[in-house]
Amino acid sequence: MTDTQTRSNAEWAWDAFDSDLYFKHNYDSVRRADAEILDHLGRFFSSAQPRRHGLAIDVGTGTNLYPSLSMLPWADRVTLFERARTNRAWLARQQASPSPSWAEFTARLRAGRPAYDVIADPSTAISDRTEIVAGNVFTLPQNGAFDMGTMFFVAESITQNRHEFERATRNFVGSLKRSAPFVAAFMKESQGYKVGTLEFPALAVDENDIERCLAGLTHNVNLHTVDDTTLRDGYKGMIVVTGFAGRGSASHRK
Numbered sequence: 001m002t003d004t005q006t007r008s009n010a011e012w013a014w015d016a017f018d019s020d021l022y023f024k025h026n027y028d029s030v031r032r033a034d035a036e037i038l039d040h041l042g043r044f045f046s047s048a049q050p051r052r053h054g055l056a057i058d059v060g061t062g063t064n065l066y067p068s069l070s071m072l073p074w075a076d077r078v079t080l081f082e083r084a085r086t087n088r089a090w091l092a093r094q095q096a097s098p099s100p101s102w103a104e105f106t107a108r109l110r111a112g113r114p115a116y117d118v119i120a121d122p123s124t125a126i127s128d129r130t131e132i133v134a135g136n137v138f139t140l141p142q143n144g145a146f147d148m149g150t151m152f153f154v155a156e157s158i159t160q161n162r163h164e165f166e167r168a169t170r171n172f173v174g175s176l177k178r179s180a181p182f183v184a185a186f187m188k189e190s191q192g193y194k195v196g197t198l199e200f201p202a203l204a205v206d207e208n209d210i211e212r213c214l215a216g217l218t219h220n221v222n223l224h225t226v227d228d229t230t231l232r233d234g235y236k237g238m239i240v241v242t243g244f245a246g247r248g249s250a251s252h253r254k
């Protein structure tokens, strides 16, 4: 498909995204792939020495709070930056009454990593230290405001258009301070996904696409592929990228 034959981000029904169904399918307990990703998150942020008392951002939060939880030992606040009205309303309900499953995700982050003891009670952290912001990744301010960041299953899962995938990925990195640590996750070669009866888009990307996109904007980048395809049909695993914002040396694969 060329970009002129594909549907862009603005053409999909984000405000009809069924948050409850998406949460139930993905995050009402810790699935195997997420357990592997949580180990990466915990290990990376614990060794990256993020700035203490900083500001963090999670782009396209949807109904996934574990990337945000993974930053809370260091950041005072996490901005949950989300386009869909339904997901923002769902997140506001979580701030009032967080789901019990976040304790399971936090327990996995804490295993052998004392930095995470401060979020032993994830409910308080979610209620007191997250801020929901309505926003669009394509107009995310490129002013390096954030000290650390996460973006999970967004750039490749919000469009069929390669140019938009690249802009979303670059804008995420551009919102971070130079040398801010980040973790981004991508569905590998996704054909798109359904939430309830509604279809949502994807661009089929692989490790090479992601490396190309981040080159020149990031340093000390590592890619890890999670070989699990049990969540649904139409994808070939998940790619987890850790790194630091700002130009520097090449990437490594594991």
Ligand SMILES: C[S@@+](CC[C@H](N)C(=O)[O-])C[C@H]1O[C@@H](n2cnc3c(N)ncnc32)[C@H](O)[C@@H]1O
Pocket: 009, 014, 017, 026, 059, 060, 061, 062, 063, 064, 081, 082, 083, 084, 087, 135, 136, 137, 138, 151, 152, 153, 154, 157, 158
């Ligand atoms: C596949 S979901 C991923 C949700 C979550 N991060 C996760 O790990 O499951 C894609 C998310 O991106 C949001 N989104 C779609 N277009 C966006 C845009 N232009 N800017 C920011 N978020 C967007 C959707 O509403 C949805 O929450």
